Amino acid sequence: MTGLTQPVASSDRNSIGLGASEISGSRAVPRTSGSALAARRPHLPRLGILNDYVRIPYANGSSFASQFLYREFTKLGSEVTVVGPRDPKAVVEELPPEHICLSSVPFRHHPGVHLSMPDRAGLRQLADARLSLLVAQTGSALLDAGVWLRRNHQVPLVCVNTIHLPAVYDVLLPQAVHNSPTLHRFLQQRVVPWVERANVAVYNSGDALVVLSEGLKAYWRDLGVTVPIHVIPRSVDPSVFDAPVGEDPFPRQAKRGKRLLVVCRHTREKNVERLLNIFAQHVASRDPEVTLTLVGDGPDHDHFKGIAEKLGVATRCFFPGEISLPDIPTWYRHADVFVYTSLSETYGQVVSEALWCGLPVVAFSDGKGVSDQVDVESDGYLIDPLARDADSSFGARIVQLLSDPEQLQAFSTRAENKARRRSDPGRCVAAYQETFAQAQEHCMLTARPQSFLQRVGPLVHMAALHSLLAVLGCIRPPATVNRHGRLPPRWESPKLPQTADSLKSVPSAA
Numbered sequence: 001m002t003g004l005t006q007p008v009a010s011s012d013r014n015s016i017g018l019g020a021s022e023i024s025g026s027r028a029v030p031r032t033s034g035s036a037l038a039a040r041r042p043h044l045p046r047l048g049i050l051n052d053y054v055r056i057p058y059a060n061g062s063s064f065a066s067q068f069l070y071r072e073f074t075k076l077g078s079e080v081t082v083v084g085p086r087d088p089k090a091v092v093e094e095l096p097p098e099h100i101c102l103s104s105v106p107f108r109h110h111p112g113v114h115l116s117m118p119d120r121a122g123l124r125q126l127a128d129a130r131l132s133l134l135v136a137q138t139g140s141a142l143l144d145a146g147v148w149l150r151r152n153h154q155v156p157l158v159c160v161n162t163i164h165l166p167a168v169y170d171v172l173l174p175q176a177v178h179n180s181p182t183l184h185r186f187l188q189q190r191v192v193p194w195v196e197r198a199n200v201a202v203y204n205s206g207d208a209l210v211v212l213s214e215g216l217k218a219y220w221r222d223l224g225v226t227v228p229i230h231v232i233p234r235s236v237d238p239s240v241f242d243a244p245v246g247e248d249p250f251p252r253q254a255k256r257g258k259r260l261l262v263v264c265r266h267t268r269e270k271n272v273e274r275l276l277n278i279f280a281q282h283v284a285s286r287d288p289e290v291t292l293t294l295v296g297d298g299p300d301h302d303h304f305k306g307i308a309e310k311l312g313v314a315t316r317c318f319f320p321g322e323i324s325l326p327d328i329p330t331w332y333r334h335a336d337v338f339v340y341t342s343l344s345e346t347y348g349q350v351v352s353e354a355l356w357c358g359l360p361v362v363a364f365s366d367g368k369g370v371s372d373q374v375d376v377e378s379d380g381y382l383i384d385p386l387a388r389d390a391d392s393s394f395g396a397r398i399v400q401l402l403s404d405p406e407q408l409q410a411f412s413t414r415a416e417n418k419a420r421r422r423s424d425p426g427r428c429v430a431a432y433q434e435t436f437a438q439a440q441e442h443c444m445l446t447a448r449p450q451s452f453l454q455r456v457g458p459l460v461h462m463a464a465l466h467s468l469l470a471v472l473g474c475i476r477p478p479a480t481v482n483r484h485g486r487l488p489p490r491w492e493s494p495k496l497p498q499t500a501d502s503l504k505s506v507p508s509a510a
């Protein structure tokens with residue numbers, strides 16, 4: 001919003017916590033411009049993005065969303081600074097020009113993941129950056145750095161909900177106790193509610209909460225979030241997903257018209273084991289030509305391959321590993337149906353990408369991001385995951401679509417047209433501009449002097465929680481991730497070479 005007074009940064013920078021107070025065949029689908037939505041423009045000469053990765057080691061939707069904000073607001077004239085944990089393996093080419101790296105400890109189970117820790121030098125850099133606003137694209141205790149900055153230096157804070165904890169907490173559990181009903185009952189009834197209450201307190205310490213679906217807006221409001229909640233679906237990058245389609249990447253055994261595709265991290269939270277069981281029992285048994293391709297990598301990649309072997313469908317399940325983002329649209333365009341059984345999504349970016357590429361979707365109804373994207377019997381099907389016949393119904397819808405080319409084509413056309421309206425980048429940017437403008441106003445109206453404990457409390461919370469997570473990360477052995485070395489996009493450009501070998505090794509700038 002032009003003319004909005006910028007929040008005043010404290011002049012005391014010397015002590016931590018002591019500050020003052022289109023590929024679409026022959027048809028072109030027009031996109032909506034941000035200006036058409038009449039969003040107010042916030043005054044953002046310096047925008048900060050809290051992200052769990054300053055160097056992004058592998059594909060993940062949350063960081064891609066941060067990269068989108070980084071590029072779009074840079075185009076709009078903001079100086080954008082990325083704030084996150086220091087990664088010892090970072091090289092200059094992988095880092096944004098403006099970044100602040102906090103001290104970190106490794107999350108041993110998941111190579112490439114580091115947990116931020118508050119340190120005097122990093123926090124001083126954060127304060128001295130004199131940010132106009134900070135957007136926290138993280139589900140970790142890195143959020144506390146944003147709360148600290150707001151309480152000590154009156155910088156508006158916008159939090160983005162990126163994790164649905166009830167569906168993802170068991171990624172930390174070793175296989176030996178993963179199936180323990182007693183342990184899950186304790187975690188679901190005691191631990192998860194406690195962590196979510198802590199999240200509510202953090203969100204209410206900011207100026208706005210961005211969620212990715214209407215279901216999550218209701219979820220957090222019911223849990224006690226009182227700050228304004230904005231629903232902003234993620235966008236799809238046309239420069240990547242409207243690029244020319246490459247050659248067919250599927251194995252020769254994958255017959256056209258019979259190709260199922262899923263793109264996700266290979267970790268238990270994505271419910272891949274259930275998908276493999278559905279494929280074996282309710283799809284492969286009914287159609288001998290259908291194949292399932294599982295693009296991605298992660299801690300449970302080898303476990304899932306073993307499940308396919310046990311189920312007797314290994315020759316019909318393909319595991320190409322993680323694929324570079326510029327190559328992903330080619331997989332979507334050469335597939336026939338996108339299948340998704342994850343119940344852990346705050347959004348489900350891969351569902352948007354599949355629909356954008358004209359790929360019908362069969363998925364479980366999650367009441368959150370996936371459910372918001374799929375129009376039942378228009379561009380896909382949603383199955384109640386708790387129904388007694390859920391798995392057989394899921395398989396039946398897949399077989400139905402693959403056996404009816406006319407319906408498949410009609411779904412494909414509607415999927416692409418709808419996704420291009422919903423996931424239009426201009427609409428997303430305009431919504432964020434409006435949210436940021438409101439957050440600046442909210443901060444000016446509600447920021448109050450804080451006690452010493454209130455000012456240092458977020459730093460203590462961050463250090464304690466991330467220390468605990470670092471210990472828990474040692475319970476399971478280190479996972480193999482991104483074994484082919486295929487790199488995600490850098491901050492400035494969605495394009496990257498496919499393997500790490502194409503990057504020169506240079507000293508770390510982090």
